[in-house]
Amino acid sequence: MDRIAENLASIRGRIAEAARRSGRPAEQIALVGVTKYASAELIRPLIAAGCLDLGESRPQQLWQRAAALADLPVRWHMIGHLQRNKVRRTLPLTTLIHSVDSRRLLAEINKEAGEAAPVPVLLEVNVSGEAAKHGFAPAEIEPLLAELPDFANVSVRGLMCMAGLESGPEEARREFAALGGLRNRLRNACPPNATLDELSMGMSGDFEQAIEEGATIVRIGSALFEGIDD
Numbered sequence: 001m002d003r004i005a006e007n008l009a010s011i012r013g014r015i016a017e018a019a020r021r022s023g024r025p026a027e028q029i030a031l032v033g034v035t036k037y038a039s040a041e042l043i044r045p046l047i048a049a050g051c052l053d054l055g056e057s058r059p060q061q062l063w064q065r066a067a068a069l070a071d072l073p074v075r076w077h078m079i080g081h082l083q084r085n086k087v088r089r090t091l092p093l094t095t096l097i098h099s100v101d102s103r104r105l106l107a108e109i110n111k112e113a114g115e116a117a118p119v120p121v122l123l124e125v126n127v128s129g130e131a132a133k134h135g136f137a138p139a140e141i142e143p144l145l146a147e148l149p150d151f152a153n154v155s156v157r158g159l160m161c162m163a164g165l166e167s168g169p170e171e172a173r174r175e176f177a178a179l180g181g182l183r184n185r186l187r188n189a190c191p192p193n194a195t196l197d198e199l200s201m202g203m204s205g206d207f208e209q210a211i212e213e214g215a216t217i218v219r220i221g222s223a224l225f226e227g228i229d230d
């Protein structure tokens with residue numbers, strides 16, 4: 001399991017280098033270790049190596065793993081599509097929901113927030129325009145920000161995107177730059193329950209480009225588990 005610690009150290013080094021190129025300290029970039037492909041036995045060594053922010057893209061798997069690892073100080077991130085009927089059970093387990101992709105989901109989170117209010121979330125933006133991708137169209141974000149006072153139990157911390165499936169790293173870079181540009185343009189149009197400080201973008205194949213374009217959170221799965229057969 002030393003390999004996981006090595007992979008983590010190597011990724012942290014690459015994050016620090018990309019942060020330096022973007023003129024920011026490495027501490028300003030959070031790493032979410034995505035465990036969706038990893039078998040349960042590989043997650044404890046990852047946590048032991050110091051990766052305490054973990055992400056899952058399927059709510060049921062997040063619930064299961066949060067329960068199995070309840071003895072450890074993990075901060076869970078919901079990074080995939082969240083169905084409205086799974087909100088109630090997911091909210092108390094998560095530190096940040098990256099993937100708010102509809103008004104109806106936002107309304108459901110607002111309604112279920114309860115003692116967790118205000119619930120920190122990111123708005124997922126479909127920057128590549130691929131029909132199969134979840135997320136708001138970029139043009140929908142500004143009118144949505146204006147409606148946020150109606151969702152007072154939610155705190156919008158920023159934007160999230162995934163690069164297009166077909167996008168190579170440089171095409172991905174243009175998509176990340178578009179998300180950063182959208183954020184910069186709207187940052188001063190935020191109601192009190194939004195800040196847009198966070199940009200969650202970049203995965204194993206493109207996190208360096210994402211950081212260079214302003215990512216504050218990268219979500220990395222397969223690169224953490226490289227070289228490990230299970």
Ligand SMILES: *Cc1c(COP(=O)(O)O)cnc(C)c1O
Pocket residue numbers: 034036057079080162202203204205219220221222223
């Ligand atoms: C799977 C997944 C990731 C991690 O992908 P890798 O390419 O394995 O790093 C990041 N974000 C989301 C939303 C995912 O579903």
